[in-house]
Amino acid sequence: MYVDLGNALDAEPRLTREALERLDERVADAHDRIERGRAEAAHGYASLNLPETVDPAAVRRAVDRFDDPAAVLSVGIGGSALGAATLAEALGTDLDAYVLDNVDPARVAGLLETLPLSDTVVHVVSRSGTTAETLSNFLIVREAMADAGVDWTERTLVTTGPSGNLRNLADRHDLPVLDVPAGVPGRFSVLSTVALPVAALAGHDVEAIVDGARAEADRLAGSLFESPAYAYGATCHALERRGAGVNAMMPYAESLESFAEWFAQLWAESLGKDAVGQTPARALGATDQHSQLQLYRAGPRDKLVTLVRPRERPDVAIPETDLDGLAYLGGGSLADLLDAEFRATEASLAASNCPNVRIEVDRVDERGVGELLYGMEAACIMYGELAGVETFTQPAVEWGKRAARGLLGGGDVDAEDAVPEKRRLVID
Numbered sequence: 001m002y003v004d005l006g007n008a009l010d011a012e013p014r015l016t017r018e019a020l021e022r023l024d025e026r027v028a029d030a031h032d033r034i035e036r037g038r039a040e041a042a043h044g045y046a047s048l049n050l051p052e053t054v055d056p057a058a059v060r061r062a063v064d065r066f067d068d069p070a071a072v073l074s075v076g077i078g079g080s081a082l083g084a085a086t087l088a089e090a091l092g093t094d095l096d097a098y099v100l101d102n103v104d105p106a107r108v109a110g111l112l113e114t115l116p117l118s119d120t121v122v123h124v125v126s127r128s129g130t131t132a133e134t135l136s137n138f139l140i141v142r143e144a145m146a147d148a149g150v151d152w153t154e155r156t157l158v159t160t161g162p163s164g165n166l167r168n169l170a171d172r173h174d175l176p177v178l179d180v181p182a183g184v185p186g187r188f189s190v191l192s193t194v195a196l197p198v199a200a201l202a203g204h205d206v207e208a209i210v211d212g213a214r215a216e217a218d219r220l221a222g223s224l225f226e227s228p229a230y231a232y233g234a235t236c237h238a239l240e241r242r243g244a245g246v247n248a249m250m251p252y253a254e255s256l257e258s259f260a261e262w263f264a265q266l267w268a269e270s271l272g273k274d275a276v277g278q279t280p281a282r283a284l285g286a287t288d289q290h291s292q293l294q295l296y297r298a299g300p301r302d303k304l305v306t307l308v309r310p311r312e313r314p315d316v317a318i319p320e321t322d323l324d325g326l327a328y329l330g331g332g333s334l335a336d337l338l339d340a341e342f343r344a345t346e347a348s349l350a351a352s353n354c355p356n357v358r359i360e361v362d363r364v365d366e367r368g369v370g371e372l373l374y375g376m377e378a379a380c381i382m383y384g385e386l387a388g389v390e391t392f393t394q395p396a397v398e399w400g401k402r403a404a405r406g407l408l409g410g411g412d413v414d415a416e417d418a419v420p421e422k423r424r425l426v427i428d
């Protein structure tokens with residue numbers, strides 16, 4: 001992973017090289033704390049040990065029992081689904097890879113009508129084993145398989161924690177179970193048994209994903225000027241402290257669109273604490289040049305844009321054309337066009353004084369994705385250390401969960417007391 005901070009400096013909000021150099025002293029201390037946390041396999045910090053603690057062979061053994069499926073369905077939510085979605089999209093698969101990470105009945109019904117249920121592997125993931133959306137969807141998928149005469153126990157792989165409903169169900173039906181990694185919050189668990197099974201099922205080189213992560217782990221150092229991941233995390237933090245409350249994650253590769261969604265959970269759920277944090281906006285190049293770029297360039301001076309691209313990408317030639325004004329495109333290629341737009345957008349942001357960071361990987365392949373995912377996790381942890389927040393908890397999400405359970409009669413409050421009377425101003 002390569003990080004270029006050049007356009008992040010002396011923009012608006014203003015961050016100077018001198019300020020980064022002063023911040024680097026705190027990066028060194030934070031690095032020491034992170035390394036101590038890793039050495040103790042402390043909660044959260046253990047995430048950065050996954051290149052050494054994950055067992056790709058165990059992942060492969062778990063999926064080898066499924067003989068050449070046509071489709072894989074990941075059932076989970078948040079970090080228990082976004083990692084699989086990211087890997088499946090980034091690496092592409094001969095399998096039809098689907099993700100159920102919401103409880104929209106139209107989507108669930110529609111998907112069940114199209115899934116080849118007898119030839120689908122269901123990977124159901126929940127660390128807690130109690131998440132309403134995941135368990136509801138799994139029960140529906142299981143019943144659809146049974147109704148279709150498919151033995152769901154032969155089509156299901158579980159990844160879960162040491163206890164809870166999902167562990168009990170797996171034990172009761174003797175399902176193959178992978179353990180979620182200890183001390184690794186869901187949003188940091190992509191490089192583990194949570195998401196790697198999807199990559200393994202698709203025949204990808206899981207070891208290469210882990211090697212990419214390990215390469216980034218080897219770059220963690222006591223200075224942001226020596227560590228791409230820490231450089232990015234420290235720069236994002238420093239810009240947020242100076243007013244860049246929004247970080248638009250804008251990959252210039254369709255295969256990284258889900259990565260931006262994964263990044264959004266990682267950043268928001270880790271760093272949105274104590275009235276601070278940087279709001280991740282999901283964008284896609286070149287598409288959002290025709291959508292959000294107007295706001296990034298001419299809106300409030302409260303943004304950082306993160307531009308991500310592979311240095312090498314597949315290509316498609318553009319035929320010669322005599323169309324007025326378009327002859328310059330003919331004979332070129334889409335990669336040339338996309339990379340020209342990447343550079344032009346980067347320069348246009350700089351010209352409008354919008355700070356932006358360039359992140360590159362050699363290719364969007366197993367190694368490149370491993371580098372990028374691990375690098376963002378390490379960047380997030382560094383940001384959290386510098387911001388002094390509890391990076392690895394997410395207490396604010398619990399209020400809504402309790403209220404929803406209450407409304408459905410499953411909580412410790414009566415349904416009518418689950419949510420306060422809503423203030424109304426109805427315009428109809």
Ligand SMILES: O=P(O)(O)OC[C@H]1O[C@](O)(CO)[C@@H](O)[C@@H]1O
Pocket residue numbers: 077078079080125126127128129130131134185186187269394397
């Ligand atoms: O893996 P689980 O326990 O189902 O949790 C799913 C997701 O829900 C959250 O706990 C938030 O509610 C996320 O942190 C997590 O990734």
